[in-house]
Amino acid sequence: MTVISPSSPRGAGGRQAVSVRTLTVRLILSAYQALCAFGWVLIGPVPPDGDHCTLEGPPPGHPERLCDDRPLTAVELALERQLTG
Numbered sequence: 495m496t497v498i499s500p501s502s503p504r505g506a507g508g509r510q511a512v513s514v515r516t517l518t519v520r521l522i523l524s525a526y527q528a529l530c531a532f533g534w535v536l537i538g539p540v541p542p543d544g545d546h547c548t549l550e551g552p553p554p555g556h557p558e559r560l561c562d563d564r565p566l567t568a569v570e571l572a573l574e575r576q577l578t579g
Contacts, residue, residue, distance in 0.1 A: 552558045566574065
């Protein structure tokens, strides 16, 4: 089975016959390329291999850093007892 493509100057009446297999391959390839482009938009670029960062906890001024030396409240003590058993 063949399909007539109006964009090619060859064949009968200036048209070229294109097989269904060729059209299917073109369709799958264009769908794959579109999905790849969409995926790059979602995840963004991948950082280079040498750009590894280490996590060092919250930044200065973060509430977790400000409350290190204060004693726990009664509610916090009850929660800690429940969590640790």
